[in-house]
Amino acid sequence: MKFLLLLASCAFALPQNKPAGALYFLDSDPAGASVVSLPIRQNGLLGHPSRTSTGGLGLIGNNMNGPVTVDPVFSQGAVTIKGNRLFTVNPGSNTLAYFRIPRNDPTHPVLIDTIDTQGTVPNTVAYSDKNKLACVANTGSKPGVQCFRVSDCSSLQAVGGFKPLPVLNQTTPLLGPANTVSQVLFNPSETALFVTIKGDGTNDGFIFAYPVVDGQVQETPVQSRPAGVPVTFGFNFVTDSLAVVATPAYGAAFVDIGADFTATVSTQVRVPGQRAVCWTAFAEATQSTYLLDAGVAALTTVDPQTRAIARTVPGIPTANGYFDGVVGGTKLYALQASSGITIFDIQNRSNGPFTVDLTSFGNRASWIGMAVYMN
Ligand SMILES: *[C@@H]1O[C@H](CO)[C@@H](O)[C@H](O)[C@H]1NC(C)=O
Ligand SMILES: *[C@@H]1O[C@H](CO)[C@@H](O)[C@H](O)[C@H]1NC(C)=O
Numbered sequence: 219m220k221f222l223l224l225l226a227s228c229a230f231a232l233p234q235n236k237p238a239g240a241l242y243f244l245d246s247d248p249a250g251a252s253v254v255s256l257p258i259r260q261n262g263l264l265g266h267p268s269r270t271s272t273g274g275l276g277l278i279g280n281n282m283n284g285p286v287t288v289d290p291v292f293s294q295g296a297v298t299i300k301g302n303r304l305f306t307v308n309p310g311s312n313t314l315a316y317f318r319i320p321r322n323d324p325t326h327p328v329l330i331d332t333i334d335t336q337g338t339v340p341n342t343v344a345y346s347d348k349n350k351l352a353c354v355a356n357t358g359s360k361p362g363v364q365c366f367r368v369s370d371c372s373s374l375q376a377v378g379g380f381k382p383l384p385v386l387n388q389t390t391p392l393l394g395p396a397n398t399v400s401q402v403l404f405n406p407s408e409t410a411l412f413v414t415i416k417g418d419g420t421n422d423g424f425i426f427a428y429p430v431v432d433g434q435v436q437e438t439p440v441q442s443r444p445a446g447v448p449v450t451f452g453f454n455f456v457t458d459s460l461a462v463v464a465t466p467a468y469g470a471a472f473v474d475i476g477a478d479f480t481a482t483v484s485t486q487v488r489v490p491g492q493r494a495v496c497w498t499a500f501a502e503a504t505q506s507t508y509l510l511d512a513g514v515a516a517l518t519t520v521d522p523q524t525r526a527i528a529r530t531v532p533g534i535p536t537a538n539g540y541f542d543g544v545v546g547g548t549k550l551y552a553l554q555a556s557s558g559i560t561i562f563d564i565q566n567r568s569n570g571p572f573t574v575d576l577t578s579f580g581n582r583a584s585w586i587g588m589a590v591y592m593n
Pocket of ligand 1: 386387
């Protein structure tokens with residue numbers, strides 16, 4: 219009898235038409251931001267996109283030529299998922315948005331709360347499940363980190379002080395990509411919160427680390443300015459003591475993280491023919507990091523053992539380049555410079571790549587951030 223009940227409940231939990239998961243990015247539309255969700259089929263391919271309001275406004279930053287047409291807030295990690303929690307930012311209304319992802323309907327995340335980020339132009343968010351803390355970085359005229367206590371179904375609560383970041387004299391509208399925050403991220407053991415800040419575009423950028431002590435993110439960061447990483451952009455950890463940091467100056471750097479959370483460059487990885495490597499995606503299964511280049515339609519894989527390029531994976535030529543990307547199952551999903559998403563099979567190189575054309579789905583200029591939920 220018990221066995222039958224178990225079968226019945228499993229059948230209920232896994233209806234045949236349920237997607238394997240969902241892929242998400244932020245539409246940082248100044249008229250009203252939304253999370254765009256695409257169902258991930260059992261074969262890893264994507265279904266039709268839909269939007270869910272984030273309860274706030276987006277923003278499209280400027281570069282020296284005026285409003286940008288890609289990369290609206292110059293960041294990695296604009297959408298962050300752990301378990302069934304999804305966090306994103308409203309860069310135009312200075313709030314953090316917190317959603318629950320329904321297991322049986324992941325493309326319709328449910329907004330639980332929005333809260334003031336204390337600064338201006340939040341552009342990246344990290345979540346620690348161990349500490350039940352979401353931390354957001356602001357990159358506007360009031361730049362800094364603010365953390366929030368997260369609970370299952372109730373509102374977010376600001377915890378700790380506002381922690382200023384070295385983003386100097388930022389303007390309204392936001393001017394980038396130099397002189398902006400790139401990403402906030404907890405290390406794998408969730409014992410410190412790391413932030414990358416680009417610097418002035420010529421000199422080395424910054425890596426700040428806020429230790430977590432007794433579940434509290436400390437107010438004073440360990441400040442590093444590792445020599446040889448100008449425009450410190452997106453990054454990921456391989457382990458607590460090793461990270462890969464993208465730099466559009468030459469590709470990426472392997473960065474050693476000391477027991478005291480100081481960051482030093484171990485190896486510079488020069489990517490031949492690179493235009494602007496700014497984003498990274500980490501594949502847990504192989505420990506590989508994929509580098510994404512805003513101006514080149516290919517992925518560069520770097521191997522933590524050799525600390526060198528393992529291979530180059532050609533993308534879709536019409537993609538023109540890649541922005542944020544994320545690994546889900548055996549696929550890597552990359553936001554194209556052109557209006558669409560490329561799906562790379564990271565296990566079977568003869569399968570794909572495939573592209574999903576999103577030209578009819580609104581304005582590409584305001585899209586950023588990539589995250590997955592897998593059932
Ligand atoms: C920022 O602005 C202040 C006040 O105008 C000025 O003194 C300072 O030099 C500026 N810093 C940078 C890095 O531009
Ligand atoms: C790899 O993908 C190709 C093309 O879809 C397919 O024919 C082949 O069977 C796949 N190989 C494996 C091992 O799944």
